Amino acid sequence: MTAAAAAETAQPRTERLVHAVNVTKSFHHNEVLKGIDLDVDRGQVVCLLGPSGSGKTTFLRCINQLETIDGGRIWVDGRLMGYDDRDGRLYRLKNKQIAAQRREIGMVFQRFNLFPHMTAIENVMEAPVQVKGEGKKESRVRAQALLDRVGLGDRCTAYPAQLSGGQQQRVAIARALAMQPKLMLFDEPTSALDPELVGEVLAVIRELADEGMTMIVVTHEMSFARDVADTVVFMDAGVVVEAGRPREVLGNPQHQRTKTFLTRLHSEHDHP
Protein backbone atom coordinates (compact mmCIF):
# COMPACT_ATOMS: atom_id res chain seq x y z
CA MET A 1 0.00 0.00 0.00
CA THR A 2 2.85 2.37 0.86
CA ALA A 3 4.46 1.50 -2.44
CA ALA A 4 1.26 2.36 -4.26
CA ALA A 5 1.20 5.67 -2.42
CA ALA A 6 4.80 6.22 -3.47
CA ALA A 7 3.86 5.56 -7.07
CA GLU A 8 1.14 8.14 -6.71
CA THR A 9 3.52 10.74 -5.39
CA ALA A 10 5.89 9.90 -8.22
CA GLN A 11 3.04 10.70 -10.60
CA PRO A 12 1.36 13.70 -9.00
CA ARG A 13 -2.26 14.33 -9.83
CA THR A 14 -2.23 16.41 -12.94
CA GLU A 15 -4.43 17.06 -15.90
CA ARG A 16 -2.93 13.93 -17.35
CA LEU A 17 -5.09 10.81 -16.91
CA VAL A 18 -3.26 8.25 -19.03
CA HIS A 19 0.49 8.17 -19.29
CA ALA A 20 2.06 5.32 -21.26
CA VAL A 21 5.80 5.04 -21.74
CA ASN A 22 7.63 2.76 -24.15
CA VAL A 23 5.03 -0.05 -24.02
CA THR A 24 6.13 -3.26 -25.72
CA LYS A 25 4.20 -6.49 -26.27
CA SER A 26 4.90 -9.67 -28.20
CA PHE A 27 2.79 -12.66 -29.11
CA HIS A 28 5.00 -15.71 -29.72
CA HIS A 29 8.08 -13.74 -30.83
CA ASN A 30 5.91 -11.49 -32.97
CA GLU A 31 6.42 -7.98 -31.64
CA VAL A 32 3.04 -6.28 -31.87
CA LEU A 33 3.88 -3.14 -29.89
CA LYS A 34 7.38 -1.71 -30.32
CA GLY A 35 7.51 1.01 -27.73
CA ILE A 36 4.30 3.03 -27.60
CA ASP A 37 4.15 6.40 -25.82
CA LEU A 38 0.80 8.05 -25.24
CA ASP A 39 -0.52 10.80 -23.01
CA VAL A 40 -4.20 11.53 -22.57
CA ASP A 41 -5.42 14.50 -20.55
CA ARG A 42 -8.61 14.52 -18.53
CA GLY A 43 -11.65 15.16 -20.69
CA GLN A 44 -9.72 14.46 -23.86
CA VAL A 45 -10.85 12.20 -26.69
CA VAL A 46 -8.08 10.32 -28.44
CA CYS A 47 -8.73 8.31 -31.60
CA LEU A 48 -6.34 5.53 -32.51
CA LEU A 49 -6.17 5.00 -36.25
CA GLY A 50 -4.20 2.65 -38.41
CA PRO A 51 -4.37 -0.42 -40.61
CA SER A 52 -5.48 -3.71 -39.07
CA GLY A 53 -2.63 -5.48 -37.35
CA SER A 54 -0.99 -2.20 -36.41
CA GLY A 55 -1.43 -2.89 -32.70
CA LYS A 56 -4.20 -0.39 -31.86
CA THR A 57 -6.50 -2.94 -30.25
CA THR A 58 -3.65 -4.68 -28.43
CA PHE A 59 -2.51 -1.36 -26.97
CA LEU A 60 -6.04 -0.58 -25.84
CA ARG A 61 -6.27 -3.98 -24.13
CA CYS A 62 -2.92 -3.38 -22.44
CA ILE A 63 -4.26 -0.23 -20.79
CA ASN A 64 -6.82 -2.17 -18.75
CA GLN A 65 -4.57 -5.20 -18.40
CA LEU A 66 -6.59 -7.59 -20.54
CA GLU A 67 -3.12 -8.14 -22.01
CA THR A 68 0.00 -8.04 -19.87
CA ILE A 69 2.74 -5.85 -21.24
CA ASP A 70 6.29 -7.08 -21.75
CA GLY A 71 8.01 -3.74 -21.25
CA GLY A 72 7.29 -0.10 -20.46
CA ARG A 73 4.78 1.34 -18.04
CA ILE A 74 1.21 2.54 -18.13
CA TRP A 75 -0.25 4.87 -15.51
CA VAL A 76 -3.93 5.62 -15.27
CA ASP A 77 -4.84 8.45 -12.90
CA GLY A 78 -1.38 8.24 -11.38
CA ARG A 79 -1.58 4.50 -10.71
CA LEU A 80 0.82 2.11 -12.35
CA MET A 81 -1.35 -0.51 -14.07
CA GLY A 82 -0.83 -4.14 -13.15
CA TYR A 83 2.36 -3.67 -11.16
CA ASP A 84 3.74 -2.47 -7.90
CA ASP A 85 6.84 -0.31 -8.25
CA ARG A 86 9.14 -0.95 -5.28
CA ASP A 87 12.33 1.07 -5.66
CA GLY A 88 12.36 0.66 -9.41
CA ARG A 89 11.58 -3.07 -9.37
CA LEU A 90 8.21 -4.15 -10.66
CA TYR A 91 6.08 -6.72 -8.89
CA ARG A 92 2.93 -8.10 -10.51
CA LEU A 93 -0.18 -7.14 -8.55
CA LYS A 94 -2.56 -9.79 -7.30
CA ASN A 95 -5.49 -10.58 -9.55
CA LYS A 96 -7.89 -8.96 -7.09
CA GLN A 97 -5.89 -5.73 -7.12
CA ILE A 98 -5.82 -5.73 -10.91
CA ALA A 99 -9.58 -6.31 -10.92
CA ALA A 100 -9.92 -3.28 -8.63
CA GLN A 101 -7.86 -1.15 -11.04
CA ARG A 102 -10.10 -2.18 -13.94
CA ARG A 103 -13.19 -0.84 -12.17
CA GLU A 104 -12.02 2.67 -12.98
CA ILE A 105 -11.81 1.92 -16.69
CA GLY A 106 -14.82 1.10 -18.85
CA MET A 107 -14.43 -0.89 -22.02
CA VAL A 108 -16.69 -1.35 -25.03
CA PHE A 109 -15.92 -4.22 -27.38
CA GLN A 110 -16.28 -4.67 -31.10
CA ARG A 111 -18.62 -7.66 -30.62
CA PHE A 112 -20.61 -6.04 -27.74
CA ASN A 113 -20.09 -9.07 -25.44
CA LEU A 114 -23.32 -8.51 -23.55
CA PHE A 115 -24.21 -11.28 -21.12
CA PRO A 116 -26.81 -13.25 -23.12
CA HIS A 117 -28.48 -14.81 -20.05
CA MET A 118 -29.41 -11.44 -18.59
CA THR A 119 -31.83 -8.72 -19.69
CA ALA A 120 -30.55 -5.30 -20.75
CA ILE A 121 -31.07 -3.79 -17.32
CA GLU A 122 -29.55 -6.82 -15.57
CA ASN A 123 -26.48 -6.45 -17.78
CA VAL A 124 -26.11 -2.88 -16.59
CA MET A 125 -26.79 -3.72 -12.91
CA GLU A 126 -24.57 -6.79 -12.67
CA ALA A 127 -21.19 -5.18 -12.00
CA PRO A 128 -22.36 -2.44 -9.60
CA VAL A 129 -24.26 -5.03 -7.54
CA GLN A 130 -21.70 -7.83 -7.62
CA VAL A 131 -18.47 -5.86 -7.64
CA LYS A 132 -19.28 -2.66 -5.78
CA GLY A 133 -21.90 -4.22 -3.52
CA GLU A 134 -24.46 -1.63 -4.51
CA GLY A 135 -28.05 -2.23 -3.39
CA LYS A 136 -30.35 -3.74 -6.02
CA LYS A 137 -32.97 -1.00 -5.77
CA GLU A 138 -30.46 1.80 -6.05
CA SER A 139 -28.67 0.03 -8.86
CA ARG A 140 -31.89 -0.51 -10.80
CA VAL A 141 -32.71 3.18 -10.64
CA ARG A 142 -29.26 4.12 -11.91
CA ALA A 143 -29.35 1.43 -14.61
CA GLN A 144 -32.72 2.70 -15.80
CA ALA A 145 -31.31 6.24 -16.01
CA LEU A 146 -28.31 4.99 -18.00
CA LEU A 147 -30.50 3.07 -20.43
CA ASP A 148 -32.66 6.18 -20.81
CA ARG A 149 -29.51 8.11 -21.59
CA VAL A 150 -28.53 5.76 -24.45
CA GLY A 151 -32.11 5.86 -25.73
CA LEU A 152 -33.15 2.37 -24.61
CA GLY A 153 -35.23 3.14 -21.56
CA ASP A 154 -38.12 1.15 -23.03
CA ARG A 155 -36.06 -2.02 -23.74
CA CYS A 156 -34.97 -2.78 -20.17
CA THR A 157 -36.43 -6.27 -20.04
CA ALA A 158 -35.23 -7.32 -23.51
CA TYR A 159 -32.54 -9.98 -23.78
CA PRO A 160 -29.51 -9.20 -25.97
CA ALA A 161 -30.71 -11.67 -28.63
CA GLN A 162 -33.88 -9.57 -28.99
CA LEU A 163 -31.94 -6.35 -29.67
CA SER A 164 -30.32 -5.06 -32.85
CA GLY A 165 -26.55 -4.73 -33.01
CA GLY A 166 -26.75 -0.98 -32.49
CA GLN A 167 -29.03 -1.41 -29.49
CA GLN A 168 -26.74 -4.07 -28.01
CA GLN A 169 -23.75 -1.79 -28.35
CA ARG A 170 -25.62 1.04 -26.63
CA VAL A 171 -26.51 -1.29 -23.74
CA ALA A 172 -22.82 -2.24 -23.60
CA ILE A 173 -21.91 1.44 -23.27
CA ALA A 174 -24.47 1.86 -20.48
CA ARG A 175 -23.06 -1.24 -18.78
CA ALA A 176 -19.54 0.21 -18.83
CA LEU A 177 -20.78 3.59 -17.58
CA ALA A 178 -22.57 1.95 -14.65
CA MET A 179 -19.21 1.49 -12.92
CA GLN A 180 -18.68 5.26 -13.15
CA PRO A 181 -15.31 4.94 -14.85
CA LYS A 182 -12.75 7.72 -15.16
CA LEU A 183 -11.73 6.48 -18.58
CA MET A 184 -13.59 4.77 -21.40
CA LEU A 185 -11.93 2.51 -23.94
CA PHE A 186 -13.75 1.80 -27.21
CA ASP A 187 -12.41 -1.05 -29.35
CA GLU A 188 -13.81 -0.51 -32.85
CA PRO A 189 -17.31 -0.01 -31.42
CA THR A 190 -19.03 0.22 -34.81
CA SER A 191 -17.04 -2.27 -36.89
CA ALA A 192 -19.44 -5.17 -36.32
CA LEU A 193 -22.53 -3.11 -37.10
CA ASP A 194 -24.65 -2.84 -40.22
CA PRO A 195 -23.97 0.56 -41.83
CA GLU A 196 -27.38 1.96 -40.95
CA LEU A 197 -26.81 1.25 -37.25
CA VAL A 198 -23.42 2.98 -36.98
CA GLY A 199 -24.90 6.43 -36.52
CA GLU A 200 -26.92 5.72 -33.37
CA VAL A 201 -23.86 4.31 -31.58
CA LEU A 202 -21.55 7.13 -32.66
CA ALA A 203 -24.17 9.64 -31.49
CA VAL A 204 -24.05 8.15 -27.98
CA ILE A 205 -20.25 8.20 -27.92
CA ARG A 206 -20.23 11.78 -29.21
CA GLU A 207 -22.63 12.83 -26.47
CA LEU A 208 -20.37 11.20 -23.91
CA ALA A 209 -17.42 13.18 -25.29
CA ASP A 210 -19.41 16.41 -25.04
CA GLU A 211 -20.09 15.66 -21.39
CA GLY A 212 -16.36 15.56 -20.77
CA MET A 213 -15.65 11.82 -20.51
CA THR A 214 -12.03 10.92 -21.16
CA MET A 215 -11.84 8.28 -23.85
CA ILE A 216 -9.61 6.38 -26.18
CA VAL A 217 -11.36 5.15 -29.31
CA VAL A 218 -9.99 2.69 -31.82
CA THR A 219 -11.95 3.38 -34.97
CA HIS A 220 -12.04 3.42 -38.74
CA GLU A 221 -14.70 6.15 -38.81
CA MET A 222 -12.69 9.09 -40.14
CA SER A 223 -15.45 11.66 -39.96
CA PHE A 224 -16.04 10.74 -36.32
CA ALA A 225 -12.32 11.10 -35.57
CA ARG A 226 -12.22 14.46 -37.36
CA ASP A 227 -15.25 15.84 -35.51
CA VAL A 228 -14.87 14.43 -32.02
CA ALA A 229 -11.19 13.70 -31.34
CA ASP A 230 -8.90 16.20 -29.65
CA THR A 231 -5.95 14.10 -30.74
CA VAL A 232 -5.64 11.41 -33.38
CA VAL A 233 -2.83 8.92 -33.16
CA PHE A 234 -1.82 7.05 -36.28
CA MET A 235 -0.24 3.68 -35.59
CA ASP A 236 1.39 1.25 -37.99
CA ALA A 237 3.38 -1.94 -37.41
CA GLY A 238 3.52 -1.49 -33.65
CA VAL A 239 4.74 2.13 -33.51
CA VAL A 240 3.09 5.55 -33.33
CA VAL A 241 3.80 7.07 -36.72
CA GLU A 242 2.34 10.45 -35.97
CA ALA A 243 -0.02 12.14 -33.55
CA GLY A 244 -1.64 15.51 -33.38
CA ARG A 245 -4.79 17.51 -33.94
CA PRO A 246 -7.15 15.74 -36.34
CA ARG A 247 -7.01 18.56 -38.86
CA GLU A 248 -3.21 18.29 -39.03
CA VAL A 249 -2.85 14.51 -39.09
CA LEU A 250 -5.83 13.80 -41.34
CA GLY A 251 -5.65 16.94 -43.45
CA ASN A 252 -1.92 17.31 -43.84
CA PRO A 253 -0.17 14.05 -42.93
CA GLN A 254 3.61 14.32 -42.65
CA HIS A 255 4.50 10.67 -43.03
CA GLN A 256 4.27 8.49 -46.10
CA ARG A 257 2.62 5.63 -44.21
CA THR A 258 -0.14 7.91 -42.95
CA LYS A 259 -0.69 9.28 -46.45
CA THR A 260 -0.90 5.77 -47.94
CA PHE A 261 -3.37 4.66 -45.28
CA LEU A 262 -5.60 7.71 -45.72
CA THR A 263 -5.57 7.47 -49.52
CA ARG A 264 -6.49 3.81 -49.38
CA LEU A 265 -9.28 4.58 -46.94
CA HIS A 266 -10.63 7.38 -49.12
CA SER A 267 -10.55 5.32 -52.29
CA GLU A 268 -12.47 2.58 -50.45
CA HIS A 269 -15.08 5.15 -49.51
CA ASP A 270 -15.30 6.54 -53.03
CA HIS A 271 -15.49 3.16 -54.73
CA PRO A 272 -16.95 0.72 -52.27
Next chain:
Amino acid sequence: MTSATETVERKGLSPRQRARRSRGIQYAVLVVLVLIAAVSADWGQIVSVFFKPQFIKEAFQNGLLTALVKTLEYTAGAFVIGLVGGTVLALMKLSQVGPYRWIATAYIEFFRGLPAIVVFIAFSLLPLAFEGMTIPWDPYGVVWLALGIVASAYMAEVIRAGIQAVPKGQVEAARSLGMPAGLATRKIVLPQAFRIVLPPLTNDLILLVKDSSLVFMIGVAADGYELTGFGRDLANTEANLTPLVTAGFCYLLITLPLGILVRRLEARTERTR
Protein backbone atom coordinates in the same frame (compact mmCIF):
# COMPACT_ATOMS: atom_id res chain seq x y z
CA MET B 1 -37.61 -59.23 -77.14
CA THR B 2 -39.67 -59.17 -73.94
CA SER B 3 -36.59 -58.82 -71.76
CA ALA B 4 -35.47 -55.91 -73.87
CA THR B 5 -38.76 -54.05 -73.36
CA GLU B 6 -38.60 -54.86 -69.67
CA THR B 7 -35.20 -53.23 -69.22
CA VAL B 8 -36.45 -50.23 -71.13
CA GLU B 9 -39.38 -50.07 -68.75
CA ARG B 10 -37.14 -50.42 -65.70
CA LYS B 11 -34.94 -47.69 -67.00
CA GLY B 12 -38.08 -45.65 -67.49
CA LEU B 13 -38.85 -45.74 -63.74
CA SER B 14 -38.15 -42.45 -62.05
CA PRO B 15 -35.97 -42.57 -58.89
CA ARG B 16 -39.06 -41.89 -56.79
CA GLN B 17 -40.95 -44.80 -58.37
CA ARG B 18 -37.97 -47.07 -57.81
CA ALA B 19 -37.76 -46.04 -54.13
CA ARG B 20 -41.49 -46.66 -53.71
CA ARG B 21 -41.22 -50.12 -55.21
CA SER B 22 -38.28 -51.13 -52.98
CA ARG B 23 -40.13 -49.82 -49.93
CA GLY B 24 -43.16 -51.89 -50.93
CA ILE B 25 -41.02 -55.03 -51.03
CA GLN B 26 -39.57 -54.23 -47.59
CA TYR B 27 -43.05 -53.82 -46.10
CA ALA B 28 -44.18 -57.11 -47.59
CA VAL B 29 -41.22 -58.99 -46.09
CA LEU B 30 -41.85 -57.34 -42.72
CA VAL B 31 -45.52 -58.34 -42.69
CA VAL B 32 -44.65 -61.95 -43.54
CA LEU B 33 -42.06 -62.13 -40.74
CA VAL B 34 -44.48 -60.67 -38.19
CA LEU B 35 -47.18 -63.15 -39.26
CA ILE B 36 -44.81 -66.10 -38.91
CA ALA B 37 -43.80 -64.91 -35.43
CA ALA B 38 -47.41 -64.35 -34.40
CA VAL B 39 -48.58 -67.77 -35.59
CA SER B 40 -45.64 -69.80 -34.31
CA ALA B 41 -45.41 -68.18 -30.87
CA ASP B 42 -47.10 -69.77 -27.89
CA TRP B 43 -49.00 -66.71 -26.70
CA GLY B 44 -50.45 -68.32 -23.66
CA GLN B 45 -47.01 -69.29 -22.46
CA ILE B 46 -45.55 -65.84 -23.18
CA VAL B 47 -48.31 -64.06 -21.30
CA SER B 48 -48.10 -66.38 -18.32
CA VAL B 49 -44.30 -66.02 -18.05
CA PHE B 50 -43.87 -62.30 -18.80
CA PHE B 51 -47.21 -60.59 -18.24
CA LYS B 52 -49.22 -62.65 -15.76
CA PRO B 53 -51.84 -60.26 -14.31
CA GLN B 54 -51.74 -62.00 -10.95
CA PHE B 55 -48.04 -61.21 -10.51
CA ILE B 56 -48.40 -57.67 -11.79
CA LYS B 57 -50.97 -57.15 -9.07
CA GLU B 58 -48.73 -58.83 -6.54
CA ALA B 59 -45.82 -56.58 -7.54
CA PHE B 60 -47.93 -53.52 -6.81
CA GLN B 61 -49.09 -54.94 -3.49
CA ASN B 62 -45.57 -55.87 -2.40
CA GLY B 63 -44.12 -52.39 -2.84
CA LEU B 64 -43.37 -51.75 -6.48
CA LEU B 65 -44.10 -48.07 -5.92
CA THR B 66 -41.71 -47.95 -2.95
CA ALA B 67 -39.02 -49.43 -5.19
CA LEU B 68 -39.81 -46.84 -7.86
CA VAL B 69 -39.42 -44.08 -5.29
CA LYS B 70 -36.13 -45.62 -4.12
CA THR B 71 -34.84 -45.62 -7.70
CA LEU B 72 -35.76 -41.94 -7.99
CA GLU B 73 -34.14 -41.11 -4.65
CA TYR B 74 -30.92 -42.97 -5.46
CA THR B 75 -30.74 -41.30 -8.86
CA ALA B 76 -31.51 -37.79 -7.62
CA GLY B 77 -28.90 -37.89 -4.85
CA ALA B 78 -26.27 -39.30 -7.17
CA PHE B 79 -27.11 -36.67 -9.79
CA VAL B 80 -26.57 -33.87 -7.27
CA ILE B 81 -23.21 -35.35 -6.21
CA GLY B 82 -22.29 -35.87 -9.85
CA LEU B 83 -23.24 -32.31 -10.74
CA VAL B 84 -21.30 -30.70 -7.91
CA GLY B 85 -18.34 -33.06 -8.27
CA GLY B 86 -18.39 -32.76 -12.04
CA THR B 87 -18.37 -28.96 -11.89
CA VAL B 88 -15.45 -28.93 -9.45
CA LEU B 89 -13.53 -31.44 -11.60
CA ALA B 90 -14.25 -29.46 -14.77
CA LEU B 91 -12.97 -26.25 -13.17
CA MET B 92 -9.90 -28.13 -11.90
CA LYS B 93 -9.24 -29.51 -15.35
CA LEU B 94 -9.31 -26.00 -16.81
CA SER B 95 -7.26 -24.53 -13.97
CA GLN B 96 -3.95 -22.71 -14.43
CA VAL B 97 -2.59 -24.77 -11.54
CA GLY B 98 -0.85 -27.90 -12.86
CA PRO B 99 -1.55 -30.30 -9.98
CA TYR B 100 -5.28 -29.49 -10.08
CA ARG B 101 -5.32 -30.41 -13.75
CA TRP B 102 -3.41 -33.64 -13.18
CA ILE B 103 -5.64 -34.76 -10.32
CA ALA B 104 -8.81 -34.03 -12.29
CA THR B 105 -7.50 -35.78 -15.40
CA ALA B 106 -6.45 -38.85 -13.44
CA TYR B 107 -9.80 -39.03 -11.64
CA ILE B 108 -11.85 -38.59 -14.80
CA GLU B 109 -9.87 -41.10 -16.87
CA PHE B 110 -9.90 -43.65 -14.04
CA PHE B 111 -13.61 -43.61 -13.25
CA ARG B 112 -14.71 -43.16 -16.85
CA GLY B 113 -12.67 -46.13 -17.96
CA LEU B 114 -13.86 -48.38 -15.15
CA PRO B 115 -17.11 -50.35 -15.47
CA ALA B 116 -19.50 -48.88 -12.92
CA ILE B 117 -20.14 -52.33 -11.52
CA VAL B 118 -16.49 -52.61 -10.43
CA VAL B 119 -16.92 -49.47 -8.32
CA PHE B 120 -20.06 -50.94 -6.79
CA ILE B 121 -18.37 -54.25 -5.97
CA ALA B 122 -15.53 -52.26 -4.38
CA PHE B 123 -18.03 -50.39 -2.22
CA SER B 124 -19.68 -53.65 -1.20
CA LEU B 125 -16.30 -54.92 0.00
CA LEU B 126 -15.22 -51.75 1.81
CA PRO B 127 -16.76 -52.67 5.18
CA LEU B 128 -14.89 -55.99 5.00
CA ALA B 129 -11.56 -54.36 4.18
CA PHE B 130 -11.87 -51.58 6.75
CA GLU B 131 -13.42 -53.15 9.77
CA GLY B 132 -16.02 -51.03 11.51
CA MET B 133 -16.17 -48.53 8.70
CA THR B 134 -19.60 -47.02 8.17
CA ILE B 135 -20.89 -44.56 5.61
CA PRO B 136 -23.66 -42.37 7.06
CA TRP B 137 -27.33 -42.36 5.96
CA ASP B 138 -27.44 -46.08 5.24
CA PRO B 139 -28.26 -47.13 2.58
CA TYR B 140 -28.44 -43.74 0.83
CA GLY B 141 -24.90 -42.69 1.71
CA VAL B 142 -23.21 -45.64 0.02
CA VAL B 143 -25.48 -45.61 -3.02
CA TRP B 144 -25.18 -41.88 -3.61
CA LEU B 145 -21.42 -41.99 -3.14
CA ALA B 146 -20.84 -44.98 -5.42
CA LEU B 147 -23.13 -43.70 -8.18
CA GLY B 148 -22.00 -40.08 -7.72
CA ILE B 149 -18.31 -40.91 -7.99
CA VAL B 150 -18.83 -42.49 -11.40
CA ALA B 151 -21.35 -39.87 -12.55
CA SER B 152 -19.07 -36.95 -11.63
CA ALA B 153 -16.37 -38.32 -13.93
CA TYR B 154 -18.79 -38.44 -16.87
CA MET B 155 -20.37 -35.10 -16.11
CA ALA B 156 -17.03 -33.35 -15.62
CA GLU B 157 -16.17 -33.85 -19.28
CA VAL B 158 -19.57 -32.60 -20.41
CA ILE B 159 -19.39 -29.52 -18.17
CA ARG B 160 -15.80 -28.80 -19.24
CA ALA B 161 -16.91 -28.78 -22.88
CA GLY B 162 -19.74 -26.41 -21.91
CA ILE B 163 -17.40 -24.01 -20.13
CA GLN B 164 -15.09 -23.96 -23.12
CA ALA B 165 -18.03 -23.28 -25.43
CA VAL B 166 -18.72 -19.95 -23.67
CA PRO B 167 -17.15 -17.26 -25.90
CA LYS B 168 -13.90 -15.72 -24.63
CA GLY B 169 -15.42 -12.25 -24.98
CA GLN B 170 -17.76 -13.03 -22.08
CA VAL B 171 -14.89 -13.44 -19.64
CA GLU B 172 -13.18 -10.36 -21.03
CA ALA B 173 -16.33 -8.29 -20.62
CA ALA B 174 -16.65 -9.49 -17.01
CA ARG B 175 -12.99 -8.73 -16.31
CA SER B 176 -13.22 -5.30 -17.90
CA LEU B 177 -16.02 -4.52 -15.44
CA GLY B 178 -13.66 -5.29 -12.58
CA MET B 179 -15.00 -8.73 -11.69
CA PRO B 180 -12.44 -11.02 -10.05
CA ALA B 181 -11.97 -14.40 -11.76
CA GLY B 182 -14.11 -16.37 -9.29
CA LEU B 183 -17.05 -14.01 -9.57
CA ALA B 184 -16.85 -13.99 -13.37
CA THR B 185 -16.89 -17.80 -13.39
CA ARG B 186 -19.87 -18.03 -11.04
CA LYS B 187 -22.02 -15.28 -12.47
CA ILE B 188 -21.11 -15.18 -16.15
CA VAL B 189 -19.43 -18.40 -17.33
CA LEU B 190 -21.14 -21.23 -15.42
CA PRO B 191 -24.76 -20.08 -16.02
CA GLN B 192 -24.07 -19.99 -19.76
CA ALA B 193 -22.13 -23.26 -19.70
CA PHE B 194 -25.00 -25.10 -17.98
CA ARG B 195 -27.46 -23.77 -20.52
CA ILE B 196 -25.27 -25.19 -23.28
CA VAL B 197 -24.87 -28.63 -21.67
CA LEU B 198 -28.46 -29.07 -20.46
CA PRO B 199 -29.32 -31.64 -23.18
CA PRO B 200 -26.21 -33.83 -22.69
CA LEU B 201 -26.57 -33.55 -18.90
CA THR B 202 -30.14 -34.84 -19.16
CA ASN B 203 -28.76 -37.75 -21.14
CA ASP B 204 -26.35 -38.45 -18.27
CA LEU B 205 -29.35 -38.40 -15.95
CA ILE B 206 -31.03 -41.12 -18.03
CA LEU B 207 -27.86 -43.23 -17.83
CA LEU B 208 -27.83 -42.65 -14.09
CA VAL B 209 -31.42 -43.90 -13.71
CA LYS B 210 -30.35 -47.14 -15.32
CA ASP B 211 -27.04 -47.35 -13.43
CA SER B 212 -28.97 -47.14 -10.16
CA SER B 213 -29.97 -50.76 -10.87
CA LEU B 214 -26.40 -51.76 -9.97
CA VAL B 215 -27.22 -50.95 -6.36
CA PHE B 216 -28.10 -54.60 -5.74
CA MET B 217 -24.36 -55.30 -5.98
CA ILE B 218 -23.78 -53.39 -2.76
CA GLY B 219 -26.16 -55.68 -1.00
CA VAL B 220 -28.70 -53.32 0.51
CA ALA B 221 -31.42 -54.69 2.76
CA ALA B 222 -34.81 -55.62 1.25
CA ASP B 223 -36.39 -52.36 2.35
CA GLY B 224 -33.73 -50.52 0.33
CA TYR B 225 -34.50 -52.31 -2.93
CA GLU B 226 -34.85 -50.18 -6.00
CA LEU B 227 -36.74 -51.39 -9.09
CA THR B 228 -34.28 -53.99 -10.34
CA GLY B 229 -33.54 -55.44 -6.92
CA PHE B 230 -37.25 -55.58 -6.17
CA GLY B 231 -38.17 -57.17 -9.50
CA ARG B 232 -35.38 -59.69 -9.31
CA ASP B 233 -36.27 -60.71 -5.78
CA LEU B 234 -39.95 -61.21 -6.52
CA ALA B 235 -39.23 -62.96 -9.83
CA ASN B 236 -36.99 -65.37 -7.94
CA THR B 237 -39.57 -66.26 -5.32
CA GLU B 238 -42.38 -66.68 -7.86
CA ALA B 239 -40.19 -68.38 -10.50
CA ASN B 240 -41.85 -66.02 -12.99
CA LEU B 241 -40.49 -63.10 -14.99
CA THR B 242 -43.58 -60.91 -14.68
CA PRO B 243 -42.35 -58.86 -11.66
CA LEU B 244 -39.05 -58.10 -13.42
CA VAL B 245 -40.88 -57.05 -16.59
CA THR B 246 -43.16 -54.82 -14.54
CA ALA B 247 -40.15 -53.22 -12.85
CA GLY B 248 -38.58 -52.78 -16.30
CA PHE B 249 -41.63 -50.88 -17.53
CA CYS B 250 -41.28 -48.57 -14.55
CA TYR B 251 -37.83 -47.55 -15.85
CA LEU B 252 -39.43 -46.57 -19.13
CA LEU B 253 -41.90 -44.49 -17.14
CA ILE B 254 -38.90 -42.41 -16.00
CA THR B 255 -36.59 -42.53 -19.00
CA LEU B 256 -39.09 -41.95 -21.81
CA PRO B 257 -40.27 -38.54 -20.52
CA LEU B 258 -36.63 -37.59 -19.91
CA GLY B 259 -35.85 -38.59 -23.49
CA ILE B 260 -38.64 -36.36 -24.76
CA LEU B 261 -37.30 -33.56 -22.55
CA VAL B 262 -33.82 -33.94 -24.10
CA ARG B 263 -35.25 -33.64 -27.60
CA ARG B 264 -37.21 -30.53 -26.61
CA LEU B 265 -34.11 -28.96 -25.08
CA GLU B 266 -32.05 -29.78 -28.13
CA ALA B 267 -34.69 -28.25 -30.39
CA ARG B 268 -34.67 -25.13 -28.22
CA THR B 269 -30.87 -24.71 -28.34
CA GLU B 270 -31.06 -25.27 -32.09
CA ARG B 271 -33.55 -22.40 -32.39
CA THR B 272 -31.58 -19.91 -30.31
CA ARG B 273 -28.44 -20.46 -32.36
